Amino acid sequence: MKLSGIPITDDHIHIDPVNGRGIEAAKDFRRSGGTHIFLVSKPSWSFGITPSSGEDYRGVFDATLRVADMVRETGLVVFPVLGVHPAEMSRLAERMSLDAAAGVMMAGLDLAARYVEEGEAVALKSGRPHYEVAPEVLSVSNAVLFHALELGAACGCAVQLHAESGPCADVVEMAGRAGIPVERVVKHFATPDTPLTPSLIARHEDIPALARAGRRFTMESDYMDENDRPGAVIGPKSVPRFTRRYLEGGLITEEDAWRIHADTPSRTYGVDIVLPSRNSAPF
Numbered sequence: 001m002k003l004s005g006i007p008i009t010d011d012h013i014h015i016d017p018v019n020g021r022g023i024e025a026a027k028d029f030r031r032s033g034g035t036h037i038f039l040v041s042k043p044s045w046s047f048g049i050t051p052s053s054g055e056d057y058r059g060v061f062d063a064t065l066r067v068a069d070m071v072r073e074t075g076l077v078v079f080p081v082l083g084v085h086p087a088e089m090s091r092l093a094e095r096m097s098l099d100a101a102a103g104v105m106m107a108g109l110d111l112a113a114r115y116v117e118e119g120e121a122v123a124l125k126s127g128r129p130h131y132e133v134a135p136e137v138l139s140v141s142n143a144v145l146f147h148a149l150e151l152g153a154a155c156g157c158a159v160q161l162h163a164e165s166g167p168c169a170d171v172v173e174m175a176g177r178a179g180i181p182v183e184r185v186v187k188h189f190a191t192p193d194t195p196l197t198p199s200l201i202a203r204h205e206d207i208p209a210l211a212r213a214g215r216r217f218t219m220e221s222d223y224m225d226e227n228d229r230p231g232a233v234i235g236p237k238s239v240p241r242f243t244r245r246y247l248e249g250g251l252i253t254e255e256d257a258w259r260i261h262a263d264t265p266s267r268t269y270g271v272d273i274v275l276p277s278r279n280s281a282p283f
Helices: 023-031 054-072 088-092 098-117 137-153 170-178 209-212 238-248 252-269
Strands: 008-015 038-042 077-082 123-127 156-164 185-188 196-203 219-222
Touching: 008 185, 008 219, 023 054, 038 054, 038 252, 054 077, 054 098, 077 098, 077 156, 088 098, 088 137, 088 196, 098 123, 098 137, 123 137, 137 156, 137 170, 170 185, 209 238, 209 252, 219 238, 219 252, 238 252
Parallel strands: 008 038, 038 077, 077 123, 123 156, 156 185, 185 196, 196 219
Antiparallel strands: none
């Protein structure tokens, strides 16, 4: 089955021309039927940046936007998502107090929000450590996460969360206090039990059942594009390939595919997802 009549969107992917395959990975996604990506900024250390202030994240964000422009030349539609990886807390806390580290991360998010306001990005990235940390680290990380939700509310944009495995149900209350609609809070690498908008790894075994039930969710590869971890988390071809597999096996319908790849991300992020010309950038 060809995917030429259906948009195929990867909701969380990294493309790294310095540490990974770069544009070749983006071409793999497109050749496999992919059309749209949400290009998520990588941690500061991926760029050799050691931040001491929010302004230091400008190098991370500008580099991400340059990659977005390069990827667009392949014919893909690219929606940048900018923010501060929650694991930055652990690294910053090696050089400063927890409160100071939180201040740097919040200032970095403030900067990311300005990129959203200027139309250079469509969403923010934040979260909290996905690994076990001391209670005081979790507390200050939640403060950073709440700040990101407040910025999302102020900007009218979605917020992608990188957090622990599981529902993250407490974020519903946080979103309510921050004033952001909970459906605009996306749980990256989600499990189906989350009350947030789930972005599910493309190989997730529950995708067919959730689609049949009419559940709103997106699909992602979380491809890291790092040469020392090739194919992690899953490769750039994965979202189109699994979508094709589900369709060919009768596990999802074309209507399901449109809801997953076009309708839900359009509603969540406030973007238009339409089919680009497949002849726009031959290679």
